[in-house]
Amino acid sequence: MAVASTGAAARERPTRGRSLGSFSWDRATPFLLIAPSIILIALFVYGFIGYTAFVSTTKWYGIVPDYTSAGLTQYTDLFGLPRFQADIQNTIQFTVLFLAGCILLGFGAAVLLDQHVRGTILFQNIFLFPLAIAFVVTGTVWRWILNPNFGINLLLEQLHLNFLESPWLADTRTALYGLVIAAVWQMSGFCMAMFLAGLRAIPDELREAARVDGASEGRIFLRLILPLMRPITLSAVIILGHISLKIFDLVVVMTFGGPGYATDMPSLYMWVAVFRQNLYGRGAAIAIVLLLMVALLIVPYLIWSLRQETER
């Protein structure tokens, strides 16, 4: 094992030390420890993405691999398909509504909880527990609640709120809203937790100072608190946005894309194309489009977070 005095030096410039001296097991240990993970990720993430990208440029259809090049025709065909056009429209509409719902409800709940109310912990736990539950469970329950005949509609009738009744999952015009409600129920607590942490990090002195300067509570909220929430909102948009683009479980359980293609999503169509229809080339192309959408959102965020970290 290493000579005692080399410890600190080895830590600072391990590569140089290695190239100068003879091979040392101790200096190689960190690399050996992390090598399996790096190899696994290189293969299972980057290698696999590469293979999927390759398949998306082939004609492969049917069980037996067919690597005849198709150029980019899988992609051009894809964007001409009514089903995929519906998917793109659905995924955008779903994402916008889901984000709006989570942020409004999450921020609202956080502001209310920040008022030093009694039972804060209890309320907090009630808002957060859905995050621990599987999407499949959420979907099973909400499919029942949003059943037009004896779910929430019946309850609304009993409460004389008939104007809120809707065919929900049974109708092409409203099914997507049903999905949004279930997804917001599941994920809005995440926004609440982030906003609450942000609100609590605002020093009381800051609000006091604004009050001393004669600012009204409304002005303090609009001019001081809201701007401070901007970076948290951005994080929430990116994290929830990428979850929303990938949404799969909830759709499978609640609607399986129906009625028609009213709630179909790229994530689901990819799965159906590959594992039900044996359209391997097409499924791979959908997967790559989905990956690019997610990467567009995540890569700048990753770089930004890590840069912030090194600045700290």
Add this chain to the structure above:
Amino acid sequence: MSTASQAAGRRAFRPTRLLTYALLLVIAVFYLLPIYVMAVTALKSFIDVSHTTPWQFPSAPSLEAFGNAFSTLAPSFYNSVLLVVPATILSALLGSLNGYVLSKWRFRGADLVFTLLLFGMFIPYQSILLPLVLVLQKIQLYGGIPGLILTHVVYGIPITTLIFRNYYAAVPTELIEAARIDGASVLGVYRRILLPISMPGFVVVLIWQFTSIWNEFLFAVTLTLPDQWPITVALNGLAGSLLAHYEIQMAGALLTALPPLVIYVVLGRYFIRGLLAGALKG
């Protein structure tokens, strides 16, 4: 804190206070509604699940639905346990070692490696699903729990590494250097200094992985055959095979939700830490 709440108390006048509580209660009802539905329906017998009184308490509460759901779901519940326990432990160990290296042995290019690793946490798994199936078939791991364990361990590397890296970053470097001067090897430092103080980090990672893997659906439905189905896939199957039996579906949903919920109730604090780590806010 106390001055703040006093100030808040003085400022607030009754109507806004009342409104605050009223709004909080309304939101709480929205979150609790599905739990109410699950519980009430699961406690009914098949005849009691009428189409006119679905929101009312069961006229004669019975555990019949739970019994039925359990006998249907028990094999997949067991599959899930067989999956979750080894996958969680293995990925926590890997994450701990990676986090140690990436926080305390920062080699050249370590940040790039870390970024590339992290990206793996955000990808839509559809983009790797086809080659994954082909590889698992090739190495004879397709269709069963061992292949699913491997999958979850591999794709769990980014998040577990992230949590441990942030956790170990708080350990002073002087401590490590002192141990090195005393002649400790790289593994010795890990075993004698970091491992003994790793407990909170392990709790966060174990809970996070346990919950995520238990709840996971896409890998499970793609990579396992029916007799090896984890519980989420089996629950989804109930809707097909027992379409009209809402009481059994709801009891099954409760059974599926139970293990993560128990963990949340007992160790919620750590669960939330894992959640926020996913937003890179370690």
